Amino acid sequence: MKHLYLHEDHQIFREALRKFLEKEAYPFYEQWEEDRLIPRSFWEKMGGQGFLCPDIDEVYGGSGTDWGFSVVIIEELERIGSGTVGIGLHNDIVVPYLTSYGTDEQKQRWLPKCTTGEIISAIAMTEPGTGSDLANIKTTAVLNGDHFILNGQKTFITNGIHSDLIIVACKTDPQAVPSYKGISLLVVERNAPGFSRGRKLNKVGLYCQDTAELIFEDCIVPKENLLGEEGKGFSYLMEKLQQERLVVAIAAQVAAEEMLSMTINYVKSREAFGKAVSKFQNTQFKIAEMATEIEMGRAFLDQLIASHISGQEIVTKVSMAKYKLTEMAKEVAAECMQLHGGYGYMEEYKIARRYRDIPVASIYAGTNEIMKTIIAKNLGL
Template identity: 65%
Template sequence: MTKTAVYDVQKSERPYFSEEHLMFRDSLRKFLEKEAIPYFEQWEEDRLVPRSFWTKLGQNGFLCPYVCEEYGGVNGDFGLSIILTEELGRVGAGLAGPGTHSNVIVPYLDSFGTEEQKRKYLPGCVSGDIITAIAMTEPGTGSDLANIRTTAIKDGDSYIINGQKTFITNGIHSDLIVVACKTDPTANPPHKGVSLLLVEKDTPGFSRGRKLKKVGMHAQDTSELIFEDVKVPATNLLGEEGQGFKYLMSKLQQERILAAIGGQVAAEDMLDITIQYVKEREAFGQSISKFQNTQFTIAEIATEVQLGRTFIDQLIVRHQNEEEIVTEVSMAKWWITDMARRISSKCMQLHGGYGYMEEYKIARRYRDIAISPIFAGTNEIMKVIIAKKLGM
């Protein structure tokens, strides 16, 4: 991040960034240069980002900046969430945890929480003292959220939760978990029985399973969560009973824009480091950037990367204008993440044998990007959504 990019589509400022946005970005970049970049490789080896980093992010005002001032935030807009996603992503995909906390999970609490819930949890979410997770995916249920099996049965003024969740981002560090569960297992259609409940880490019956070993994104902790007769008060219900599926769907447009942004940032970074490498590397007495095959490959990649940036920038503006753009967001999510995965192998190939070495960033990008077409709704699901929106 301290090195000037050879190819940088960010150098022309985007219209949706104000002076305040740029000040926030510059401050975050300086913070990451000091507090993240020197330690990131060690965090990748440790397969965990330390809690101290979360606390520093919070102390400097980088977590959940959209939260109202009365709860500790700065009442910022979506532009700040974009910047947080991009700048963490430029360091490495293993820093996805704080972005997921800020931009995906806490918005549920901010939008649907009661006044009591907001006062209890939001200040800690902003400061980094409370790390959140959202527990949707189950061992036998991926994108089919309407048919989750985790139950929360009403018992007087409490709910009793039973079930298992897997692939949970921030699962190891999490202090507060938003759990998608069935409060009415017999509901027809099934999605009418889904509700969201807040579970604190020390609640009896709640435990963490394995910290999962992933192909990539090593520093980002991902785990299984287990709920065995977990009793939570009815006041822990987030929003209304039976509305959980609706709440989840309402936030997916923003989540998938952020997923597309993550893929775009990775693609831009891969292109940049590859251009730098081919200019510096020599073979047969000249820079390999002079070979026509290299030039053609880079030209093709650069074109796709620019197309992705143009598309996502347009959608960001439309999302900020509160337009319903589910079709276009689904298109961006699948195309950009698929493009990023596709170019990763081309960029690695241009690095030759060195591209397969962990000390070269392209190797980490290659393994990290593989998950992007899978999370936030698989790209196959994105195509199903697009087809339905087209009347098919």
């Protein structure tokens, strides 16, 4: 279907990106999965072709595009595999904090290298004892002269191994009432004294996406690395969650579309009892049900993306999309694996990887239970 927010320039951009990925990503993705890491060289190639942070202002090395170009990148990377999620996180979740809340000096210092792939970014919110309850994080930062002393531990951090620049949510005022008013955002650079990386985490899926623990032990962070105003961190996080959850919804939708496409191809070619599996009524009904859910999901999602690009606040609907589309993608994964039969459980069939990769989408960026809480609250309940 024709996307509401895309024009000819976006289509030309998509074709260029696809050609790049066919050469630089598709042939190597299985190796990246085995290595449990996407090489930095791929990031640098992405940057060299203008596929990192295209919406950054030209003065900072970007192309100044509308967010539709970023959506194209999210979609095409997801078609390769969900393990590319860290690039979307860099482009559309972390870097927007710098563009929105950074000083001009901070932008000049960091953004140009974010567009080239020299700097890979991450955001550190989740802690071993704190997930969705951000107001009660335990990581602290105490101002001492011209620097903050940061102490705490973060976990499940996407791009945790590669990251050169990490936005860390921390308490600069642990006594604040309510507690969320004590949260600030500090930007920690790769070589900061007292910063180390813990385990590279071994996940059920998303093998090539590096995820790690981060440790801050009397970590020295220059006060110039405070992002925005002290004590405003929680409100900044809330403001940016609309786009973050929309990114997750887009990836889930594309994953579902890809799983349906590969399954249709499979059932047409696979024979049982003397005829193609696609000729059985059960197969036809399952495919028809999934195709309908996916088509409805795409219509809703495209409307939301267009509204987001136009600057509308659509937190409730984005929460609906994040919840519904990630749940739909999980259901599609299960049905598509079933339609593949025993072969669906074999690693050489891509549905096996999709089946592993998709469940976490209902957990990160706020669990689907949190999404339902937001929806209910905003409906006046």
